[in-house]
Amino acid sequence: MEMTQRAHIIGTGLSVPERILSNKDLEDIVDTTDEWIVRRSGIRERRISSPDRDETTTHLSARASKKALEMAGVCADQLDMIVIGTVTSDCQFPSTACRVQEALNADNAVAFDVSAGCSGFLYALNIVSNAIQCGTCKTALVVGVDRLSSVINWHDRGTCVLLADGAGAVVVRSNPKEGGILSSHLKSNGKFWNLLYSSDGNGYTPAILQGLSKMPFHLNMNGNRLFKRAIECLSSIAKDALRHNSFSSDDIDLVVPHQANIRIIQAMANNIGIPMSRVFTNLHKYGNTSSASIPMALDEANRDGLLSRGKNVLLVSFGAGLTWGASILKWSM
Numbered sequence: 001m002e003m004t005q006r007a008h009i010i011g012t013g014l015s016v017p018e019r020i021l022s023n024k025d026l027e028d029i030v031d032t033t034d035e036w037i038v039r040r041s042g043i044r045e046r047r048i049s050s051p052d053r054d055e056t057t058t059h060l061s062a063r064a065s066k067k068a069l070e071m072a073g074v075c076a077d078q079l080d081m082i083v084i085g086t087v088t089s090d091c092q093f094p095s096t097a098c099r100v101q102e103a104l105n106a107d108n109a110v111a112f113d114v115s116a117g118c119s120g121f122l123y124a125l126n127i128v129s130n131a132i133q134c135g136t137c138k139t140a141l142v143v144g145v146d147r148l149s150s151v152i153n154w155h156d157r158g159t160c161v162l163l164a165d166g167a168g169a170v171v172v173r174s175n176p177k178e179g180g181i182l183s184s185h186l187k188s189n190g191k192f193w194n195l196l197y198s199s200d201g202n203g204y205t206p207a208i209l210q211g212l213s214k215m216p217f218h219l220n221m222n223g224n225r226l227f228k229r230a231i232e233c234l235s236s237i238a239k240d241a242l243r244h245n246s247f248s249s250d251d252i253d254l255v256v257p258h259q260a261n262i263r264i265i266q267a268m269a270n271n272i273g274i275p276m277s278r279v280f281t282n283l284h285k286y287g288n289t290s291s292a293s294i295p296m297a298l299d300e301a302n303r304d305g306l307l308s309r310g311k312n313v314l315l316v317s318f319g320a321g322l323t324w325g326a327s328i329l330k331w332s333m
């Protein structure tokens with residue numbers, strides 16, 4: 001008899017640039033204060049990549065992936081799929097996933113990227129989970145990575161204080177045992193695309209203190225409208241995910257949300273009836289790293305011992321598109 005395969009996360013990893021940019025540093029770049037940024041967003045510092053330190057989208061992804069593979073005890077040639085959520089590839093093409101395939105020597109994988117803004121990781125995880133359930137994939141690497149420093153307008157105080165760089169990765173393997181990814185829920189609404197968009201490609205320009213005038217100013221955001229919509233979308237999709245699994249908020253041991261703004265996260269947690277003591281946040285250290293934020297937070301929560309076997313974890317994201325999504329996992333490592 002054929003067994004139903006389930007997608008289980010068996011390894012996690014993260015990689016961030018070395019360079020820390022504090023709120024105080026930003027006071028020298030735009031008209032802002034540490035106090036304003038902390039009060040309105042919860043962010044205290046973030047990481048910004050430097051080309052001379054080998055911190056491209058590919059490098060960050062490959063480093064996070066190697067850590068996840070090491071934890072999983074999986075060799076790169078065992079991977080049959082690499083799916084990467086990103087909007088800041090090093091090249092317009094080929095995909096970051098193919099570049100990472102080369103960096104890892106993952107010669108047996110099919111590799112491609114997914115563009116879904118900050119929800120890129122959850123979109124990618126959903127694709128892999130479905131492929132595992134269909135039996136078309138056994139062992140996969142899912143990465144969320146972005147270097148928003150390459151598209152930020154460093155004169156726009158409304159955005160440059162929020163966005164940053166990083167990569168997170170998970171190894172997912174098929175196994176018929178109970179648990180793993182219980183359900184995934186994805187949504188998009190293109191009517192609101194112009195609340196957050198980048199108007200051009202990705203010049204490689206993350207060294208933010210070198211020649212500000214030479215920066216491409218691509219990223220546009222309507223922070224206020226996005227703020228309200230983010231809370232609505234995150235709350236409603238989290239409730240959909242709970243309902244689908246016949247879970248109440250008490251059944252969730254840990255929420256790992258997209259790390260955009262502490263006030264957005266608090267409002268969502270309040271709407272779904274989960275106390276902040278059961279919500280993992282690390283945005284004070286990393287800012288909003290877009291597609292990387294959930295796998296980075298998942299890796300930190302995992303390595304901090306917050307994710308023991310059997311715990312129910314709710315992942316929930318929101319981003320440009322607009323896109324949003326949620327996934328409930330029963331942790332099985």
Ligand code: COA
Nearest residue numbers: 032033036040118157158161223224226227260261318319
């Ligand atoms: N420092 C100081 N003042 C700032 C500032 C900064 N970095 N950025 C904006 N301001 C000013 C504004 O110019 C405005 O001034 P005004 O009242 O004189 O016009 C004032 O602060 C209030 O701006 P507002 O946009 O109403 O603040 P807010 O409380 O909505 O917070 C954001 C702004 C951007 C932090 C908030 O809207 C937000 O987080 N939005 C969602 C963004 C997001 O998460 N995007 C990614 C989604 S994946």
